[in-house]
Amino acid sequence: MKVKTPSIPFVFVASLAAFTITASACGLSAVGTGTNLSDEGGIDGAGGKGEADGAAQDDGAGGGGANDGPLLPDGTLPDGALVDPYYGRVTNGLLALYEFEEGSGSTIGDAIPAPYPLNIATLGDVAWHPHSLELTNYTKIAGAGNFDKLMAACKVTNELTVEAWVKYAAVEGDSSTYGRLITVASNGTSRDLALGNIGTKQWWFSMDDGEDANANGTNTNLVHTVLVRPNDGNDTVHGFVNGAEVSSKQGTRKPSTFAAYPLTVGNSPFGGRGVKATIHLIAVYSRALTTVEIGLNYKAGPDPAGP
Numbered sequence: 001m002k003v004k005t006p007s008i009p010f011v012f013v014a015s016l017a018a019f020t021i022t023a024s025a026c027g028l029s030a031v032g033t034g035t036n037l038s039d040e041g042g043i044d045g046a047g048g049k050g051e052a053d054g055a056a057q058d059d060g061a062g063g064g065g066a067n068d069g070p071l072l073p074d075g076t077l078p079d080g081a082l083v084d085p086y087y088g089r090v091t092n093g094l095l096a097l098y099e100f101e102e103g104s105g106s107t108i109g110d111a112i113p114a115p116y117p118l119n120i121a122t123l124g125d126v127a128w129h130p131h132s133l134e135l136t137n138y139t140k141i142a143g144a145g146n147f148d149k150l151m152a153a154c155k156v157t158n159e160l161t162v163e164a165w166v167k168y169a170a171v172e173g174d175s176s177t178y179g180r181l182i183t184v185a186s187n188g189t190s191r192d193l194a195l196g197n198i199g200t201k202q203w204w205f206s207m208d209d210g211e212d213a214n215a216n217g218t219n220t221n222l223v224h225t226v227l228v229r230p231n232d233g234n235d236t237v238h239g240f241v242n243g244a245e246v247s248s249k250q251g252t253r254k255p256s257t258f259a260a261y262p263l264t265v266g267n268s269p270f271g272g273r274g275v276k277a278t279i280h281l282i283a284v285y286s287r288a289l290t291t292v293e294i295g296l297n298y299k300a301g302p303d304p305a306g307p
Helices: 148-157 291-300
Strands: 094-098 118-120 126-129 132-135 160-171 178-185 191-198 202-207 212-216 222-229 236-241 244-250 263-265 275-285
Touching: 094 148, 148 160, 160 178, 160 191, 160 291, 178 275, 191 222, 202 222, 202 236, 202 244, 212 236, 222 291, 263 275
Parallel strands: none
Antiparallel strands: 094 275, 126 132, 132 275, 160 222, 160 275, 178 191, 178 263, 191 202, 202 212, 212 244, 222 236, 236 244
16 A cells, blocks of 8 residues: 655644643644555654654643644544643544543543543442553443544544554453454444454454454553554555554445444443453544554553653
8 A cells, every 4th residue: 555655744732722631631743634544654753752853842841832723623633732741642633532541530531622531330340550541350431422523523534543552461251252442333243443352362453343454463562553444445444553554454334434332442332342451542533544643653652651
């Protein structure tokens, strides 16, 4: 797949005047505006943590400047709308962001305006750690209603990216169980997307039921996993692990046809497909990140303090 990689401006903005963002809200520079994947370029010299043309300060503060205004028509943030210690992370098209910085409680906040918070079903099945949440038992974390802002945005862009920093420990069931880390679905056969692993032995990236991009090599290290579905005419879902593409699958459904389902983390909405894992970050974009942008998010690391 050879698509020209877009230029990568680094934009640092001090505030988003129209909204209040939590102190842990992610996303410094909005990087790139392309909507299709590219295997050209690379991430060398692209500007890692604190390297954004000198705009990042040693104390974690970004450079000054006016913000780009309120949300875009598709409900996402404009370029440069957020500032925090995640130097180099992409914010263009960022639709939902869960950083697991709460440290306690049963609610996981979405740091994006028009938030979609997630609720932990059983608090005794999780353990809070600095910068992460550990699923110590098979439980369910889900939004109270349908993930409407995803459906609305994808009807406009017909593409998306789902990203997670996660350390897997176990999958509910046997070695062939498809463990769900992230699912937008109502049941086992009616779903928009899923990301997880198969018996901790394979990566799993899925659009609709049965349209899976699998790859061997799942392990129990902290990893950066990304599902990407570009609007490139090929109807292909791509799976990335630690910045490199590991699998793809053609013939997947179009994001513009997504149905109204909740977002569920750590399990399927009906249970029985849980994972034990430690989650550091989940992000959802209303567009397909390029390979360069995926590499930038990987270099930025899983936590506000860095990798």
